[in-house]
Amino acid sequence: MNIYYIITFFFLLFASKANFLVQSNLAWFGFEVSMIVVAFYFDRVKKKDVQFFLVSIAIYFIYILFRFKLNQLPIDYFKSDAFYFFKFVLTSYLFCLILKEKTLYYLVKVISHLALISIIFYIIQFYQNGVIVKAIGNAFESITVNDNSLRYTNFLVFTYDTIHYYRNSGFCWEPGAFGSFLTLALLFNFLMNDFKLNKEAFIITLAILTTVSTTAYLAVFLLFFLRYRVLNKGSKVTIIAFAILFAIAIPNVPFLGEKIVEIYDQDIRDLKRIEELSTYYDDVQRQIPLNRFASVIFLYEQFDWKLFLGVSNQYDEYYINEYNVNISNGIMDFITKFGVVGLFVLLWRYGTMCKVYLRKMEYVIYSIMILMILSFGEPILMLPICVIFIFLPTFKNQDFSTLSFKYRSEFLQLQRPNNL
Template identity: 30%
Template sequence: MTYEVINRKIDKFILVIIVIMMSGASLLNDHDELLIIIFTLMGSAMLARKQRINPFIIGVIVLWLFINIISFLYNETGLSLNTFLGYLLRLLIPFFGLKLIGITFWEKLENLIYKMALLTIPIFILDLIFPEIFNALKPIFEPLTSNTFYRKESQSSYWYSFFYTHSGREGIRNSGFMWEPGAFAMVLVLMIIYNWCTKGFRFSKRVWIYSILIITTFSTAGYLALAFLLVAYVQKAKKLHVSVISMVLLIVFVLVGRSMDFLGPKIERFLSETENNILYEQGYSNRYEANRVAYFLINLTKSIELPTGYGVVEDKESFFSVQKIVGVNGLGDILLMWGWLGLLFVLFSIFKFCSAISTVNLSYFTIFLLSIAILITFFSNPIETNPILFLVVFTPHIFKIKEQLHEFDFQQMLEDHKQNIAK
């Protein structure tokens, strides 16, 4: 076996591990020792390939240490060393992946996700037709699934199999290979952005498949992000017939969305619950759960008290409170953990990411629209410990802007782009 073949196999292994971690539904979430093994293997690969640690990532680690020390001294509620180091491992593994695979990372990741996305289509259709059979498969795949998802009685038949996640709930929402439909939509949105930024703004076969799969998720954030992508497409295309068709679709989307339960009414309900301070008691714990908007405002209030961030240290109010309040909001948790500096850095890095992976000329407004689409999905998903966050944020700081992040015939790409303009 040649050195090149070995490297290719190592790259595939790294991508598979990152996708498993990204899925958020695997047993990797339950076993810290597995995380340590993965970190050790990838660290060893870094040494074998003589990859250097960027000053950038050292700065991130120092900042993380500083935030936790300040938070510990301020809150005096205890600092778990295991939690602190565990977060560092989850942060460094995506960094190692980017460094080890190099500038072709996103191309290879997108190719893998595309194949997995295709595979979910027939499985999802079969799941809709034969739900009882899929429920019966739980004993087979339960050993691969995180125990976290069995806390709720409604997910008693939940299972994860790398290629597909079966929620076990009634309904027609597609989770793909992620832990839930909204997370699947988040990944698909990123893949559409990658395709447009590297292969030109056109509805290719891959973009169509990703878009259709987003529709099958019935995700509020996924649909809103898709609407912003459509606006970005109209703005970039600048063709009369394309603009007219796209605007008609966008208007139809807005009108229909206002009456669909998971869009207009859901957003209105979130705002109403937030205004009236309505919380819901979790059936499987003694905690209360706030909706995404309310939870962001709760974290916003806490961040004003300690702008440098809380790290993994629990704030005094939550620590001494009998009634714990939890929620889901990726950007809110980033603000809470990393402080205002961390959140601003993430916002800047997402904007820079869309520019860094682009091989076509994009206006700042187009990049802004693409960034908003990403932020919508990050707002709605618990991504504060997910590899997808670190991959997006780290990419523009590891690779140079406009650097070739994928391997294909650039001359052919330019020719194709010229032909699209001519049409």
């Protein structure tokens, strides 16, 4: 274990949105200070890196200031956006600054280790309704956050929620989010290792299966089709056949189709009686849980044209007094925070990173579709695990390709080309 592994481990903990560290601004600040010290100690800071960061700050603050004036919202909305930069964006930048070309390698390595740990605890959680993992979590939380929740418990590397008693939440706040982290790690692993099925791929895939996440399953299905295409298999006829099969499978596979249709129907019913639901949930002091489709419709009705540039990182304050809802669509959540413009920039930078590894634009489009599927189900785009896509292309060697063993042996210090 080295400093890069440790930095990556804590980066993932802060990105997980599941543990006591995430709730502490002091912990975030301490982690950022630690990364700054590491960056200078290991001479990872170059003049061009500082210049790039200053340009990023300027662009970001000009953007949020312009839309703040345009939307004419209270000053707290602007403060929230500024705070987001120095909390989430700065953390992501420092992480990329330290690891640079090693970023994906260590993300895969650490996530695969956390996935293996999660599988062990996932098996244990079936023993007497999770009595062991709840005991571990309660003991850990008694010395950290003192949270006496009867339903939810977390001890950094694993989360147990009685609602998801048959699913694996891993180190994230819920199984769907964990499935998203794992799917991204599997994609990174494929990109670095010529899409070969190494031991990390098997571990991560097994962990994905334990999440029982619809969005993760759909994304992985597309990811393996990407693998099929990259390995020079298939023709245009194959692609058409796959598209038809994919379209037929979703509504007809009970696990996928019935759940999607059920969610959509429930969303429409909830929106039609949202005022009635609002009264009920206020009485029981809970939020109205809007699902994927209802979240899209609700936010569009609330903000309309403002979604082009976004509203604010704390957009929920705009309507919370009238409708105390919980949004569960990651794409719409990100658009409402940073606009269609912000989403375009993020996907463009993500695509640029993928293009470094992939040979054809077709493959890059598949990669973007995978991210969109994951974020449609979970609000991951605003988390550091995705914010790093803004910075990664800057820290990658532009002449790198997946077939370059020289790159792996020189920068990643691997003895074998396809083994982490």
